[in-house]
Amino acid sequence: MKYDVLLVLGTGIRADGTLPESAESLARKAVELIKQGAAKKVIFSGRWSYRLKYEPPTTEAKAMADYATTLGLHQDTILIENESVTTVSNLCLLKEQYLEPNNFTNVLLISIKPLDKRALFNASMVLGPNYTIDVIYTDFSYPAEKALELEAFEHDRLMEAQRFHSQHTPGDHKTILELATKDLEENYLGKD
Numbered sequence: 249m250k251y252d253v254l255l256v257l258g259t260g261i262r263a264d265g266t267l268p269e270s271a272e273s274l275a276r277k278a279v280e281l282i283k284q285g286a287a288k289k290v291i292f293s294g295r296w297s298y299r300l301k302y303e304p305p306t307t308e309a310k311a312m313a314d315y316a317t318t319l320g321l322h323q324d325t326i327l328i329e330n331e332s333v334t335t336v337s338n339l340c341l342l343k344e345q346y347l348e349p350n351n352f353t354n355v356l357l358i359s360i361k362p363l364d365k366r367a368l369f370n371a372s373m374v375l376g377p378n379y380t381i382d383v384i385y386t387d388f389s390y391p392a393e394k395a396l397e398l399e400a401f402e403h404d405r406l407m408e409a410q411r412f413h414s415q416h417t418p419g420d421h422k423t424i425l426e427l428a429t430k431d432l433e434e435n436y437l438g439k440d
Contacts, residue, residue, distance in 0.1 A: 251287040251382070252352035253327075254278050257338045257367055258294025258308030259360065265305040267315060270360055273388035275316040277358045281384070282325055286356060291327040292316070293342045298333040298432060334432060335367055336409075339374035340425035347375070357383045360390075362399045366406040369413075376419015 256278050259270040267275075278290045294308035306314075307330035317323060327346050332338040346352065355375070359367055364383055371381050390398055412431065416424055 254290040273386035
């Protein structure tokens with residue numbers, strides 16, 4: 249095995265609990281990599297975004313895990329973190345629930361461009377210097393107009409993440425989660 253674990257962060261879920269093609273592509277890539285022997289475990293992470301105006305009947309993580317099992321992934325290879333509502337909380341909770349207890353320090357993040365830069369930056373800050381983090385991409389790509397919109401959005405969010413983490417010690421996920429939760433509650437939740 250090259251990696252201790254694969255990490256899959258949610259990219260959305262529809263109101264009816266079905267996955268967008270982006271999330272399905274992440275699950276497909278995880279199945280492919282497990283079957284190739286890249287790792288023995290995969291963590292699907294995410295409740296749903298705090299930005300949603302609806303409450304799906306299932307979490308992103310559970311929906312991706314269920315989809316992966318329809319593609320032949322065995323249940324015993326799947327770990328689920330289904331509480332987080334942001335990328336930072338995804339990473340903090342999966343570190344606390346799975347990475348630290350299992351000594352998973354060599355991880356492979358499955359991502360989609362242009363979502364990769366912010367996810368990788370947040371992962372390096374939350375996980376810290378004792379972790380090796382590589383990234384691999386799915387074959388999914390957003391339509392041109394959506395990709396341009398996402399690039400601008402992700403650029404702004406990366407700048408926010410850099411400002412947020414500028415005072416943090418890399419790897420101090422407990423403090424990072426506490427401050428991220430406070431920031432979310434004070435600046436985003438309940439505001440339109």
